[in-house]
Amino acid sequence: MISTLEKEITFRFLKARKKDGFLNVISIFSFIGISLGVAVLIIVMSVMNGFRTELINKIVGFNSHITVKTYGNPIDKKKINKKNLELISENIIFSNSGEAIILKNKTSKGIVLRGYKKDDFSSLEIVKNDKFKGNKYQLNKNFISIGNELSFSLDLKIGDELTLMSPTGVETIIGSMPKQKTFLVTSIYNSGLAEFDNNIAFINLSTLEDFFDYGSDDRNLEIYLKNPNKIEEQKFIVQEIFNEEFVFSWADMNSSLFSALKVERNVMFIILSLIIIVAAFNIISGLTILVKNKTRDIAILKSMGVLNKSIVKIFFLVGIIIGTSATIFGIFLGVTFSLYIENFRQFLSSTFNISLFPEEIYFLSKMPSEIDPTSIFLISICSILITIIVSIFPAFKAAKLDPIKALKYE
Numbered sequence: 001m002i003s004t005l006e007k008e009i010t011f012r013f014l015k016a017r018k019k020d021g022f023l024n025v026i027s028i029f030s031f032i033g034i035s036l037g038v039a040v041l042i043i044v045m046s047v048m049n050g051f052r053t054e055l056i057n058k059i060v061g062f063n064s065h066i067t068v069k070t071y072g073n074p075i076d077k078k079k080i081n082k083k084n085l086e087l088i089s090e091n092i093i094f095s096n097s098g099e100a101i102i103l104k105n106k107t108s109k110g111i112v113l114r115g116y117k118k119d120d121f122s123s124l125e126i127v128k129n130d131k132f133k134g135n136k137y138q139l140n141k142n143f144i145s146i147g148n149e150l151s152f153s154l155d156l157k158i159g160d161e162l163t164l165m166s167p168t169g170v171e172t173i174i175g176s177m178p179k180q181k182t183f184l185v186t187s188i189y190n191s192g193l194a195e196f197d198n199n200i201a202f203i204n205l206s207t208l209e210d211f212f213d214y215g216s217d218d219r220n221l222e223i224y225l226k227n228p229n230k231i232e233e234q235k236f237i238v239q240e241i242f243n244e245e246f247v248f249s250w251a252d253m254n255s256s257l258f259s260a261l262k263v264e265r266n267v268m269f270i271i272l273s274l275i276i277i278v279a280a281f282n283i284i285s286g287l288t289i290l291v292k293n294k295t296r297d298i299a300i301l302k303s304m305g306v307l308n309k310s311i312v313k314i315f316f317l318v319g320i321i322i323g324t325s326a327t328i329f330g331i332f333l334g335v336t337f338s339l340y341i342e343n344f345r346q347f348l349s350s351t352f353n354i355s356l357f358p359e360e361i362y363f364l365s366k367m368p369s370e371i372d373p374t375s376i377f378l379i380s381i382c383s384i385l386i387t388i389i390v391s392i393f394p395a396f397k398a399a400k401l402d403p404i405k406a407l408k409y410e
Contacts, residue, residue: 156185
């Protein structure tokens, strides 16, 4: 427990005096350094969380949540009607895919084709996007839906024709020739991710199977979940039902990407934490100078019978108050900036006439920010713990002062 005397002396030592000018400067810099360190850490973590969430939403919006791939045998349709699957799934559709080459204006480009039935295609999240151009119900035979980036790179628009070449050969009198087919562009989608928009196109399922010589037994099963956030436990349920097929989720397909994002996030946390550590070490300097300036006061307190543990508490409290108040102020700054980061971006862009995070590069209409209470709690705890650690040395140094020697040389 902290006594009333210890509290009064602590707050007295915190008060500024003219002769302690240099000490006050160090204390102010310590306060500012810790506050800025905490604020910047919260802002960076919030923006990175926002980017990650936006990326997940775009990937989940483009791909099925869980895919069941066969090993050459048809999927047992009785399994699709199982109650466990009906409870977790919102939509279940059949699809297939293959790789082809686009031929247009003396230009060739490799592309992945995804095949869906017309009604199934219109139910996809990517088609419901307000940036989708064209008729979402027009995925008939010889119709194709391409990505926004692909339309730019090949100068294609709705109503244009393109030729697809399949690696599957057609036997002719001169030998095997690649199969070619002309398609009409009826729609253009925009997923917000250039990798998808530039490399994936959609055609009718039966047209795809005919183009690649696939059978209906080769079709994949795409499962769209009611709650895609619980992907792992729901994937386990699907694996139990389709135990003879290969089951994978959108998270499995992008595991390397999210692992890289996690590493980057952790590295940023460590680097920015160094700002707090450097600022906290100023507390050591400040408290050490405070001990020197208060040598006479410490000697008087000891001669009056104040115990060493009380001296430790007093100087320990000084450091804790500076660190904790700086942390709280930093949290306020960080959370406020994170909440209104888009407003700050717009203000800076208009004031300095510069484009910060342009949409054509980052595919985001606004700066994403997602405040994570757990991250804020961890940052706060780390900041206060660092302050506690750096306050120990000056506090014990003050307690070791010999009152007789201190008063003798004063």
